[in-house]
Amino acid sequence: MTLTRRQLLGSAVAAAAVLGPWPAAARQLFESIFMFIPAGPGGGWDGTGRAIEQAARAAGLVGSFQFENVGGAGGMVGLPRFVNQRRGQANALMVGGSVMVGAGITNKSPINITNVLPVARLTEEAGVVVVPASSDVKTWKDLEAKLKANPGAVAVGGGSAGGTDHIALGLILKALGRNPREASYVAFAGGGPANAAILGGQVGAGISGYSEFAEQIKAGRMRALATTGEKRIEGTDIPTLKELGLDVVATNWRGVFAPPGITDAQLKALIDLMTAVHATPQWQEILKQRAWADAFLTGEAFAAALKRDIAATESVLKDLGLA
Structure with a gap:
């Protein structure tokens, strides 16, 4: 039996009424993202960058990713490269975290984490x-x-x-x-x-x-x-140091940063991207699979937390004779 165009349209409308509306396609926020990892492949920063790609691409938020890994000295080898080569690049992100704070202080680096722009703190581990x-x-x-x-x-x-x-x-x-x-x-x-x-x-x-x-x-x-956490890692039976009699807690946060030289609007676009990534079911599943605690903060709130962390880390490193 051959259906007329009117009959086909009527069938489609009827199907829509039964099945409900089609899911809206995710709006692509960036055609491409350059992701800089100031560490070698296989580590926590690399894993974070790849996880962002996985969630962002699955949700249709970013078309493609380009990665560059430059390891050494807790990010202090790669950081100057990112600052100097990606200055003003509005689609560039660098993964970093608490390790980079300590490394900058220990190495007395002229370029450190204060030379990049906080976009989003993502996880704590x-x-x-x-x-x-x-x-x-x-x-x-x-x-x-x-x-x-x-x-x-x-x-x-x-x-x-x-x-x-x-x-x-x-x-x-x-x-x-x-x-x-x-x-x-x-x-x-x-x-x-x-x-x-x-x-x-x-x-x-x-x-x-x-x-x-x-x-x-x-x-x-x-x-x-x-x-080294305050409590046991979810899904494991590994005791904490505190349970074992040592009053020691040390956790590691990770996040993403933008290069200097971009505008406030361009920074906001990157913050919007990471906010959208954080909201995806794909990202929430990754957090669960990798036992990463959700520590999401963006923009000024992240910058304030970073400032406090730098001061606290400097104090601890001096006490331990590492600064």
Whole structure:
């Protein structure tokens, strides 16, 4: 049977009445985004950038992404490159976080996190202390005993010098009655090299964000001894350091920044993009999958929180002899 055009239209209207309105397509806010990662592939910053791409593209908010990874010194190698080469570029974003705050202070960098524009704080993540599965260290108390006896004999791998992982180790040693300067801390430019070093036995233990070690922990290749958070990481049975008798809490936030030289309107467009990404079901699912705590802040509120964090980090690093 052949339907007339009027009959076809009538059928479509009837179907719409039954099925309800078609879902509106997401409005594309940017044709493309340049995402700068001031760390090597495989780490927390890289994972954050890729997660933003995943959510933004799935929701139709951004057409395409271009990535550049430049690792080293807690972001202090890549940061000047982003500031100088992307100045005034309205579609550029850089992933950064608390590690970059500490690294800038420790390295006395002339260009630091204050030279970029805060767009959005996205996540907060507790760290986890791990050892390779083959280690003779079976529990936190085993590692604690070794650190108490001779901190310099226990090589601990983590992120860049002066970053959250380094601070966490310093706080642990201080809580154990040892001098944080006794630490044998081995800094890595990204989660990939840190994972390899721990699994390869080049260091005796590691400290980093849970998401960086989660795959290895779940596969049984690493043993998680403790978390540095205020409470246990959701979906895990890893005890906190506080539960284990140490009054130590150290968490790591991550967010995105814009280059200097863009207008207020261009900055607002980037904030609007990240606000839209944060609202997507895809982003909320990523938070759940990676055990990232939602710490969303934008614009001036983020800038104020960053200012407080810089002051607090500087104080802690001085106390620990790292600044």
